Amino acid sequence: MPLKTVYKAQIENLQVLDENGVFDEKLAPEGKPERLADDQALEAYKFMIVCRHLDEVAFKLQRSGRMGTYPQNKGQEAAALGVALAARKGEDFFCPCYRENAALWWHGLPMHYILLHWMGDERGNQIPEGVRMTPLSIPIGTQMLHATGIAWAYKIRKEPRVAITFFGDGATSEGDFHEAMNFASTLQVPCVFICQNNHWAISVPREIQMNSETVAQKAIAYGMPTIQVDGNDLFAVYKAAREAIERARAGGGPSFIEAVTYRLGDHTTADDARRYRDPNEVEAWIGKDPMIRLRKYLSARGLWDDARQAEHEEKAKVIVSEVVKTAEGIEKPTTDDIFDHTFAGPLPVELERQKATMRTSSLGQEPEQAGLSGEARRM
Amino acid sequence: MPRSDMMIEKGLTLVDAINEALAQEMEHDQRVILLGEDVGLNGGVFRVTDGLQKRFGVDRVVDTPLAESGIMGTAIGLAMAGMRPIPEIQFEGFLGPAYDQLTNHAARYRTRSRGAITIPLTVRVPVGGGIHAPELHSDSPEAIYAHTPGLKVVMPSTPYDAKGLLIASIRDPDPVIFFEPKRVYRSFREHIPEEEYTIPIGQAKVVSEGTDLTVVTWGASVFECLAALDRMPEDVSVELIDLRTIYPFDADAVVESVRKTGRCVVVHEAPKTAGMGAEISSIIQEHCFLHLKSPVQRVAGFDTVMPYYKLELDYLPDATRIAESIQQTLAY
Ligand SMILES: Cc1ncc(C[n+]2csc(CCOP(=O)(O)OP(=O)(O)O)c2C)c(N)n1
Ligand SMILES: [Mg+2]
Numbered sequence: 258m259p260l261k262t263v264y265k266a267q268i269e270n271l272q273v274l275d276e277n278g279v280f281d282e283k284l285a286p287e288g289k290p291e292r293l294a295d296d297q298a299l300e301a302y303k304f305m306i307v308c309r310h311l312d313e314v315a316f317k318l319q320r321s322g323r324m325g326t327y328p329q330n331k332g333q334e335a336a337a338l339g340v341a342l343a344a345r346k347g348e349d350f351f352c353p354c355y356r357e358n359a360a361l362w363w364h365g366l367p368m369h370y371i372l373l374h375w376m377g378d379e380r381g382n383q384i385p386e387g388v389r390m391t392p393l394s395i396p397i398g399t400q401m402l403h404a405t406g407i408a409w410a411y412k413i414r415k416e417p418r419v420a421i422t423f424f425g426d427g428a429t430s431e432g433d434f435h436e437a438m439n440f441a442s443t444l445q446v447p448c449v450f451i452c453q454n455n456h457w458a459i460s461v462p463r464e465i466q467m468n469s470e471t472v473a474q475k476a477i478a479y480g481m482p483t484i485q486v487d488g489n490d491l492f493a494v495y496k497a498a499r500e501a502i503e504r505a506r507a508g509g510g511p512s513f514i515e516a517v518t519y520r521l522g523d524h525t526t527a528d529d530a531r532r533y534r535d536p537n538e539v540e541a542w543i544g545k546d547p548m549i550r551l552r553k554y555l556s557a558r559g560l561w562d563d564a565r566q567a568e569h570e571e572k573a574k575v576i577v578s579e580v581v582k583t584a585e586g587i588e589k590p591t592t593d594d595i596f597d598h599t600f601a602g603p604l605p606v607e608l609e610r611q612k613a614t615m616r617t618s619s620l621g622q623e624p625e626q627a628g629l630s631g632e633a634r635r636m
Numbered sequence: 637m638p639r640s641d642m643m644i645e646k647g648l649t650l651v652d653a654i655n656e657a658l659a660q661e662m663e664h665d666q667r668v669i670l671l672g673e674d675v676g677l678n679g680g681v682f683r684v685t686d687g688l689q690k691r692f693g694v695d696r697v698v699d700t701p702l703a704e705s706g707i708m709g710t711a712i713g714l715a716m717a718g719m720r721p722i723p724e725i726q727f728e729g730f731l732g733p734a735y736d737q738l739t740n741h742a743a744r745y746r747t748r749s750r751g752a753i754t755i756p757l758t759v760r761v762p763v764g765g766g767i768h769a770p771e772l773h774s775d776s777p778e779a780i781y782a783h784t785p786g787l788k789v790v791m792p793s794t795p796y797d798a799k800g801l802l803i804a805s806i807r808d809p810d811p812v813i814f815f816e817p818k819r820v821y822r823s824f825r826e827h828i829p830e831e832e833y834t835i836p837i838g839q840a841k842v843v844s845e846g847t848d849l850t851v852v853t854w855g856a857s858v859f860e861c862l863a864a865l866d867r868m869p870e871d872v873s874v875e876l877i878d879l880r881t882i883y884p885f886d887a888d889a890v891v892e893s894v895r896k897t898g899r900c901v902v903v904h905e906a907p908k909t910a911g912m913g914a915e916i917s918s919i920i921q922e923h924c925f926l927h928l929k930s931p932v933q934r935v936a937g938f939d940t941v942m943p944y945y946k947l948e949l950d951y952l953p954d955a956t957r958i959a960e961s962i963q964q965t966l967a968y
Contacts, residue, residue, distance in 0.1 A: 325770065325945055326768075326770050375770070377768070377770075377946040377948070378944055378946050379943070379944050395729070395770060395771045395772045395773075396730060396732060396772060397702060397730075398702070427702035430702040430706070431702060431704075431705075431733060432703065432705050432706075432733060433733070458673075459674045459678065460674045460676075460677055460699070461699050461702065465699055466701050466702065467701065527681070528681070532677070532678055533677045533678050590946065590947060592947065592950045594943070594947065595938060595940050595943045595947055595950065596938065605939075607908075607939060608938070608940070611908070611939060612938075615957075616935075616961075617908040617936040617938060618933040618934055618935050618961040619931060619933060619934065620930075620931060620933050620961065620964045620965060620968065
């Protein structure tokens with residue numbers, strides 16, 4: 258009997274605005290909903306200026322000892338913001354990792370929260386009421402399962418909402434990633450998986466991370482609609498994300514988007530990418546910076562010029578210095594903060610003792626046993 | 637690989653000592669391979685494996701995909717097949733995905749196959765707080781693994797001990813989890829022998845001898861304890877024991893010391909409840925009851941999630957808390 262082909266697959270790549278600022282009108286015709294309107298594109302670009310500036314300032318804060326380790330987002334703003342623009346504010350939900358600050362800020366996370374987090378303060382994770390996202394996720398590849406569960410709840414309750422999760426190329430090696438994809442697709446929940454393929458997972462390049470030609474094709478194994486997009490092209494990301502999000506909202510199940518982008522900075526401030534990365538590669542990607550092409554696009558449409566650029570760079574400086582001031586103005590929490598959020602309701606007796614005495618030593622907790630100062634009373 | 641001028645002159649850091657031990661074991665035992673995230677070209681995020689891929693090649697120092705279960709599970713397979721794998725988990729907070737493989741397979745294989753299959757691997761894991769790191773980069777989970785029958789748990793605090801214990805771990809026929817206290821990685825240098833040597837797993841070290849009270853600790857806390865001892869009045873004589881191996885720990889050394897001193901304070905970074913301090917106190921009351929002049933005290937992390945770094949120094953047992961506990965115990 259002849260062999261039969263039982264399955265065939267292919268991966269498409271979407272690019273609307275190329276690195277030279279050339280726009281493919283056929284892919285995103287003027288006036289159509291899959292095309293960002295001029296005012297949206299303009300707002301996005303202005304927002305990117307602020308995000309980029311804050312990112313540079315955060316780097317400097319770490320270098321001058323005013324902040325701990327920080328992972329720069331530089332170069333990946335379009336991938337984050339393209340998705341953010343396609344999602345509904347106050348309705349859809351984000352489960353991020355740490356390289357999509359722009360999306361979180363766009364959806365209402367106060368900017369200083371991200372700084373607070375990296376300044377070693379959990380209050381940067383205390384997401385304000387009405388802002389729909391989980392805090393930054395440190396264990397790689399874990400948060401996609403949460404997005405799947407959140408989307409599952411929406412499906413059960415028939416809410417027209419979508420959960421959106423961001424993660425890196427490296428994260429797709431973790432078992433949890435595959436479990437999330439399989440759950441989402443077998444349960445057909447409204448979840449959108451956004452992989453920011455920035456080519457590196459710390460020092461490990463994509464070719465060592467995986468033997469598949471694309472990340473997008475991993476979704477095929479789970480029977481999920483999937484596409485590769487130019488992640489530095491705001492229009493491509495927006496178009497693909499909008500389609501995936503609206504499909505999910507309409508009950509069409511989960512989708513996968515591989516946004517091909519590049520980590521222009523080191524992995525974090527604790528890393529030195531010169532140890533493992535060819536400077537020519539970085540140089541080439543600087544030319545593909547998402548902001549350069551967007552600026553060209555806006556300029557060509559008469560919406561932008563050097564004067565406006567200068568004006569908005571100045572504005573960004575003011576905004577960012579306020580953000581830094583706010584973050585740095587927040588006093589170190591009291592030691593109660595170590596204990597108070599461990600459980601709902603009263604603390605277990607032993608924990609209450611530890612909190613009251615700041616001791617774990619049993620003698621220190623029993624003033625009658627040893628001549629202790631009055632402040633360390635037994636509770 | 638000859639030592640650098642710096643090493644010859646000033647001695648080796650903990651990082652240098654581990655690197656040297658790995659290189660020497662790889663040199664004479666072709667079965668030894670390293671695997672983990674960023675261990676190759678980048679030499680590890682702490683540079684512990686720096687230069688080893690260049691020297692031994694990409695087949696023996698392997699940058700793996702980002703998957704701890706994969707790292708641990710394949711290391712188990714490598715070990716079964718006669719290799720001596722040394723997987724690295726980048727931080728103790730990322731042992732999570734490896735937990736199933738480590739506890740349900742590595743730790744149990746000898747027993748469940750009644751000795752037919754054994755797992756000689758050494759998993760290296762940076763551990764502990766105090767370095768201003770992000771979330772899940774500062775925990776102390778040693779008790780979890782000490783409570784896993786079939787695993788040996790080692791945590792050296794000095795370059796000398798690290799080299800000798802790592803070589804002993806690699807040569808050990810069973811799985812060893814080798815915790816490297818990251819706060820000590822580069823905190824001081826020490827002159828140590830260039831040739832290979834081993835320190836037996838399960839042997840504690842008396843750091844300073846004394847007669848009035850015993851302090852038992854391990855890892856980076858050794859140095860907080862030393863700082864606390866510096867604050868003791870002249871006439872107080874404290875014996876400091878660095879456990880070095882968490883499981884199987886050197887109960888004889890602890891018991892012998894406490895029978896002499898009659899008082900004991902156990903110090904660790906990990907949360908107090910069900911920490912190793914509980915086990916050590918229990919051993920002491922079982923074996924030293926009639927010698928005790930005071931209850932055994934524990935100075936430990938709180939029973940909370942390890943706070944982010946703004947509060948980490950309030951969480952970690954420091955010289956002040958340790959010194960106070962010593963004095964209360966002495967005054968009891
Ligand atoms: C479970 C887990 N393992 C290891 C790490 C250490 N680590 C932090 S980021 C990172 C690489 C992540 O790469 P990728 O998913 O591509 O995201 P990117 O940093 O490139 O945005 C690693 C290995 C971690 N945080 N969590
Ligand atoms: Mg990446």
